[in-house]
Amino acid sequence: MAIDIPVERRFKDLDPLNHVSNATFLDYIMEARVRLYLAIDPDIMRSGDQVVARQEINYRAPIEYSTEPLVLRTWVSHIGNTSFTIECQIWDGGALAADAKTVVVCFDIGSNKPIPIPEDFRAGLAAHHAEQPPT
Secondary structure (H helix, E strand, O other), X not given: OOEEEEEOOOHHHEOOOOEEXXXXXXXXXXXXXXXXXXXXXXXXXXXXXXXXXXXXXXXOOOOEOOOOOEEEEEEEEEEOOOEEEEEEEXXXXXEEEEEEEEEEEEEEOOOOEEOXXXXXXXXXXXXXXXXXXXX
């Protein structure tokens, strides 16, 4: 199941061309990931045992400043043994402005190695799993 997350755009997000900077898209995507984590388990944010291994963004349309929030449609598209993939679509009104994939790896900082996804967190990820982009 996907969740729709409203995110306010800020004037400081704009670049000299008067649209949201491509680097700011990463901030929006990170916000979506954090809010998904909070929906699954608020304590997961304190564990610090995850790292982003890959970030992929397809820019579809520029985003201009508006007081209307963007909508970040976010879901889990893959759950592996040590990693999972979160996908996000950034909607500006009725237009798809970007889509992104983030691969996150559960990680033991002490041993500097990947670890299996904890079972309780895996169950939370599974509740937000969808292989196809939700409509």
